[in-house]
Amino acid sequence: MEKRRKSKQLLKASRRQSTPVITSTTTTTNINNSNNGRSSSSFRHSGNMDAYTHFMTTESERHRRLTQRHELFYDALLTLKKDNHPWMNMDDMSVNMNDDDNDDHGDEDGDGMDDDRQVLENHAATNRPFAWDSCLVDQMFVFSMNDLDVILDMALDTKSISTKMINSSNNKNDVLWLPANLLFLCARFAYYYSDRGALSQFFDIVINRLAKVSKQCAKDASLLQYWMTNVYQLLVYLRRDIGLERNTAQQQRQLADLMSExxxxxxxxxxxxxxxxxxxxxxxxxxxxxxxxxxxxxxxDWSTFFQRRGSIRASMDSLGGGNxxxxxxxxxxxxxxxxxxxxxxxxxxxxxxxxxxxxxxxxxxxxxxxxxxxxxxxxxxxxxxxxxxxxxxxxxxxxxxxxxxxxxxxxxxxxxxxxxxxxxxxxxxxxxxxxxxxxxxxxxxxxxxxxxxxxxxxxxxxxxxxxxxxxxxxxxxxxxxxxxxxxxxxxxxxxxxxxxxxxxxxxxxxxxxxxxxxxxxxxxxxxxxxxxxxxxxxxxxxxxxxxxxxxxxxxxxxxxxxxxxxxxxHKIDNTNQQDSLSGSMYLKIKQKAERDKKESIRIPSLPYKFIDRLDKKLHK
Structure with missing residues (x-):
């Protein structure tokens, strides 16, 4: 915060010292130069050249970021308008765009742009309806079969996955269901936009790799549960997508077999x-x-047995007090x-x-x-x-x-x-x-x-x-x-x-x-x-x-x-027993409704940090 405050103070000082002043000196129009109709301008600058360079560079960068921000907002608002959101109209769009034009303080150090972009990305991910009956261009993951091994290496890597990290993550969807989300979005691209045999080839490689990686952790309950929830979620995705549900019957059976194993x-x-x-x-x-x-x-006949048991109990007590x-x-x-x-x-x-x-x-x-x-x-x-x-x-x-x-x-x-x-x-x-x-x-x-x-x-x-x-x-x-x-x-x-x-x-x-x-x-x-x-x-x-x-x-x-x-x-009163059973049934119905609600709003998404890391790895 201190560094940001000093940067703003330096920028304001440079503005005061190097504000450019444009003065226009219009020449007298006469018959000789009436053909060109030009007006000559002269530029006068107060302050040193370094301050002027700093100011122009900052203004250029601010203008570039502001333009990017306008484009991002404009695309998102058009999408929301296209989806017929009742609270969105084009007048609000113009007002928001004008307000952004008049903002001179949020983007001077570049941090506001990143924050607004992250907010907009989260907003679009949570409010834009996911099309399960078609494949929009921003609801899939475009890849090449030549890069599939690299993609699977990153998606199926569990070295950094732990129960503590999943619990501490702000966005659990980005950590827990990352493999399922990525594989499903890749499958959508392979089915809707690739060759006919691409989907089958994709799942042959994916299921073999998934089975190999998941079975390597046969004695790790945490990793087994991690892979179980991803296989289950991938099955849920495939059964919801209308196109993939009809064309992945064999792959769904293979995933169900893997889930049972x-x-x-x-x-x-x-x-x-x-x-x-x-x-x-x-x-x-x-x-x-x-x-x-x-x-x-x-x-x-049992004296030796009891002596052995006594030594075992003594060793347990010495190790941890019987714990x-x-x-x-x-x-x-x-x-x-x-x-x-x-x-x-x-x-x-x-x-x-x-x-x-x-x-x-x-x-x-x-x-x-x-x-x-x-x-x-x-x-x-x-x-x-x-x-x-x-x-x-x-x-x-x-x-x-x-x-x-x-x-x-x-x-x-x-x-x-x-x-x-x-x-x-x-x-x-x-x-x-x-x-x-x-x-x-x-x-x-x-x-x-x-x-x-x-x-x-x-x-x-x-x-x-x-x-x-x-x-x-x-x-x-x-x-x-x-x-x-x-x-x-x-x-x-x-x-x-x-x-x-x-x-x-x-x-x-x-x-x-x-x-x-x-x-x-x-x-x-x-x-x-x-x-x-x-x-x-x-x-x-x-x-x-x-x-x-x-x-x-x-x-x-x-x-x-x-x-x-x-x-x-102990004796149990019939009335209390009926009340407890009724309460238990109500609790189960409520929990099922909450679980169905969770599953209904869960849509596949990928964190931008993961996409950036994958992009860097693919372009090494």
């Missing part, structure tokens, strides 16, 4: 994050402190809140930072919770150390924290997650009371209530159960009855496998539903309800013991999250 990579990365927390936060975390130590009958740092979630004590904090971060990144569609965000959260629940279920059955009533009690408290979070956030609306919560709760309830079922009838009646546990899983709990000292043992005839039931179920399973090949039910079969939604074919997706219910009833278990925790949930099977009888830790 990126989503699977993202889910695998989230599962990797959850793996680091399941054991410490759900299975080993003891929320009930200062309990008397529990002695087991097989304590001698965990897992992919951006730090300073969180070990416990179920570490998992809920990680899920909250996933939801925030996907919905707020990268603005992915709501159904993808909801499905991702449900998928992560599903994985946590069934991985905990499998580890309990696989490790004998968890098959005891004391451990089951601690894990049940941790599960209650996950249930409370699921109800409060209202993010999980998938019936499979509700079933996962119920199945894990039934397993823990059975472990807490199994030693008291000393009669076959009582045991049979109890097992009938465990609808989500099969005989093989119950037999595992009975055979590997860790009895505490002075805890009653199950009678032998009860164990024999359980073994007989498990054997019968295994025989039935073998017969079913001979009659029907169950391996044809792919764990990723529901990804076709995501592709159908992306392509606008929501009602045409493959959705075998009977097969899915069979898969769910059998617990996704191919060997009747463990559950397939990596099974991709369906995108269509979504219901309101209503606590089941196993989730009702």
């Amino acid at each position: 990126l989503y699977l990579l993202l889910i695998k990365d989230y599962e990797r994050q959850m793996d680091k927390m399941i054991t410490a936060s759900v299975l080993d975390h003891e929320p009930i402190g200062k309990m008397a130590p529990v002695d087991f009958e097989d304590a001698n 965990m740092i897992v992919d951006g979630v730090s300073n969180i004590s070990v416990g179920p809140h570490a998992i809920t904090a990680a899920l909250d971060k996933i939801q925030t990144d996907m919905a707020s930072v990268y603005e992915l569609p709501g159904y993808i965000v909801t499905h991702a959260i449900a998928q992560c919770l599903y994985y946590v629940l069934y991985e905990a279920f499998n580890q309990i059955l696989a490790n004998k150390v968890y098959l005891c009533r004391s451990k089951a009690q601690h894990i049940r408290f941790n599960l209650s924290a996950l249930e409370d979070w699921a109800r409060q956030m209202k993010l999980v609306e998938n019936i499979h997650c509700v079933t996962g919560l119920d199945r894990l709760a039934q397993l823990l309830q059975f472990l807490q009371c199994v030693s008291e079922l000393d009669d076959v009838d009582t045991f049979r009646h109890t097992c009938r209530g465990l609808t989500l546990l099969n005989a093989v899983q119950i037999k595992r709990c009975v055979d590997k159960y860790r009895y505490e000292i002075q805890e009653a043992h199950l009678p032998v005839y009860v164990e024999e009855w359980v073994a007989q039931c498990a054997q019968q179920q295994q025989q039935q399973q073998q017969q079913q496998q001979q009659q029907q090949n169950q391996s044809d039910f792919d764990r990723n079969a529901h990804m076709q539903q995501l592709k159908d939604v992306l392509l606008g074919n929501s009602g045409k997706g493959s959705h075998d309800e009977n097969k899915e219910q069979q898969y769910l009833a059998e617990g996704s278990c191919m060997n009747l013991l463990s559950v397939d925790s990596r099974w991709i949930l369906p995108f269509y099977q979504q219901i309101d999250f209503v606590p089941s009888m196993h989730l009702s830790v």
Whole structure:
């Protein structure tokens, strides 16, 4: 500011010292020179020559900038007039032009011109309607196929992309959706103004490069979300453009396939994050402190194990006081809140930072919770150390924290997650009371209530159960009855496998539903309800013991999250429940309307800084 003020003062001083004065001396007209009719002029200048040169140079530059400004304003106003804006008329245009002619102060140092141009560019970008049924000359990106590699190198460069930069950017559209905007504007030029085969050649190169670059970041959740939102936005653009929608059906399917592959990579990365927390936060975390130590009958067999666990816990405490740092979630004590904090971060990144569609965000959260629940279920059955009533009690408290979070956030609306919560709760309830079922009838009646546990899983709990000292043992005839039931179920399973090949039910079969939604074919997706219910009833278990925790949930099977009888830790008033559901429905409708409004006004644009950098790189 000080430098600008001094420059203005110097300019004013030079004006006072070197103001040119033009005096006209008209010669007397006589008969001899009446033919030419000339009037001779003499120029008189007060001040030194340097000040005069400075003044003339400044005035020339000001006049040049003012002319450019008039041309820019005139073109923009003509465009607005052509678009029949009600508030724009030619009288306003003339007034604005005259006002600009009389402005002597905003352009003297050259800064006003840049500011006004930026304002006008932003105004034109936000107010000029984008023609989706045709291609105007200022709504495409002209390029040469020889320069396509250089353009893609700049558009697909993610070294400078970070979540922090996206959040801090004043214009998020220029940073987050830059690849999608550029590729779509290039596709418009290739389709409307190039040769017939240019569009196909363009997309062949682009999709191959896009797939290669995006899959290189398979273990980076932030970059995966960045590419997912760009692929999705490019699909939205192609489906909105009338000409491109009809002529890019194959390319749209390829982009939908790429989107589903990126989503699977993202889910695998989230599962990797959850793996680091399941054991410490759900299975080993003891929320009930200062309990008397529990002695087991097989304590001698497990002395080495407990000694090893003690050394691990000591090393964790020495590193960070028992805190965990897992992919951006730090300073969180070990416990179920570490998992809920990680899920909250996933939801925030996907919905707020990268603005992915709501159904993808909801499905991702449900998928992560599903994985946590069934991985905990499998580890309990696989490790004998968890098959005891004391451990089951601690894990049940941790599960209650996950249930409370699921109800409060209202993010999980998938019936499979509700079933996962119920199945894990039934397993823990059975472990807490199994030693008291000393009669076959009582045991049979109890097992009938465990609808989500099969005989093989119950037999595992009975055979590997860790009895505490002075805890009653199950009678032998009860164990024999359980073994007989498990054997019968295994025989039935073998017969079913001979009659029907169950391996044809792919764990990723529901990804076709995501592709159908992306392509606008929501009602045409493959959705075998009977097969899915069979898969769910059998617990996704191919060997009747463990559950397939990596099974991709369906995108269509979504219901309101209503606590089941196993989730009702506290009594819920029916009126309050209805009010909360009504409020939840209203909130979803409002959020959907806001999201549709955002998408409806989002038009592809490119920042001028990027265009300048690209132009410099192409003309090196």
